[in-house]
Amino acid sequence: MSDFEGLKALVTGGASGIGRATADLLAARGAQVTVLDLDPSTVTKPLLARRADVTDDASVRAAVEAAAAEMGGLDILVNNAGIGAQGTVEDNDDAQWTRVLDVNVLGMVRTARAALPHLRGSQRAAIVNTCSIAATAGLPQRALYSASKGAVLSLTLAMAADHVREGIRVNCVNPGTVDTPWVGRLLDAADDPAAERAALEARQPTGRLVAAGEVAAAICYLASPLAGATTGTALAVDGGMQGLRLRPVMPS
Numbered sequence: 001m002s003d004f005e006g007l008k009a010l011v012t013g014g015a016s017g018i019g020r021a022t023a024d025l026l027a028a029r030g031a032q033v034t035v036l037d038l039d040p041s042t043v044t045k046p047l048l049a050r051r052a053d054v055t056d057d058a059s060v061r062a063a064v065e066a067a068a069a070e071m072g073g074l075d076i077l078v079n080n081a082g083i084g085a086q087g088t089v090e091d092n093d094d095a096q097w098t099r100v101l102d103v104n105v106l107g108m109v110r111t112a113r114a115a116l117p118h119l120r121g122s123q124r125a126a127i128v129n130t131c132s133i134a135a136t137a138g139l140p141q142r143a144l145y146s147a148s149k150g151a152v153l154s155l156t157l158a159m160a161a162d163h164v165r166e167g168i169r170v171n172c173v174n175p176g177t178v179d180t181p182w183v184g185r186l187l188d189a190a191d192d193p194a195a196e197r198a199a200l201e202a203r204q205p206t207g208r209l210v211a212a213g214e215v216a217a218a219i220c221y222l223a224s225p226l227a228g229a230t231t232g233t234a235l236a237v238d239g240g241m242q243g244l245r246l247r248p249v250m251p252s
């Protein structure tokens with residue numbers, strides 16, 4: 001029997017990239033999965049789908065209630081919806097700061113708030129937040145995005161403490177640069193997309209971008225009852241970018 005058999009999962013931002021790979025993997029491993037996304041039109045069976053905007057509390061509450069009713073409960077919440085921002089602290093105006101923090105931080109608060117009453121009814125409840133290496137390493141041109149993911153890291157730890165005695169585990173994954181439509185859009189916008197891609201690949205000790213499926217596998221590990229003793233952790237999925245200090249390769 002698969003580790004997710006009989007479990008019900010909700011994945012925000014599950015129509016694309018890391019979220020879609022996670023929803024597909026959870027379903028392949030036996031979970032019933034609902035995707036919550038701004039645009040779930042590309043989501044196909046066996047996945048269920050609900051349209052919601054994580055910046056709109058009423059829409060989140062309605063989607064979470066409907067998903068829990070349709071699936072007959074909720075065991076796993078994957079808080080993954082997020083948006084990016086580029087620039088130093090001088091480059092983003094107040095409206096951009098408010099917008100990115102609203103999606104990336106408050107979005108997770110809204111879905112968790114709506115999901116917790118259902119998760120309390122589960123014997124195997126888990127929340128996994130998609131954080132980022134930007135929470136733990138200083139990356140150039142990512143002041144706002146990094147601040148939002150730093151908040152996600154701290155929120156993960158605080159939520160893990162608050163809910164551990166209710167039997168709800170809370171963890172996060174910290175991906176490096178992942179080959180998703182999001183990064184594709186960033187590369188398309190660069191002056192020299194091939195050079196930009198090569199620079200991003202070279203930044204990771206493995207010399208390549210992370211695959212969405214590799215982040216999905218880490219999320220599924222943390223969401224699985226097999227990780228029942230793991231809570232309050234951040235799992236790096238970054239090709240060694242956070243932990244390793246390699247010597248540069250010198251030309252011979």
Ligand SMILES: NC(=O)c1ccc[n+]([C@@H]2O[C@H](COP(=O)([O-])OP(=O)(O)OC[C@H]3O[C@@H](n4cnc5c(N)ncnc54)[C@H](O)[C@@H]3O)[C@@H](O)[C@H]2O)c1
Nearest residue numbers: 013016017018037038053054081082132175177178180182
């Ligand atoms: N791609 C990377 O390199 C990378 C690295 C580290 C962390 N992350 C994080 O992974 C997560 C997913 O990123 P991705 O690369 O798969 O992006 P993506 O753009 O491919 O997918 C994001 C999904 O979130 C949905 N979404 C965006 N705003 C929403 C909202 N307000 N309400 C509901 N849904 C919304 C989008 O419709 C989309 O389907 C994000 O939290 C991102 O910060 C990505």
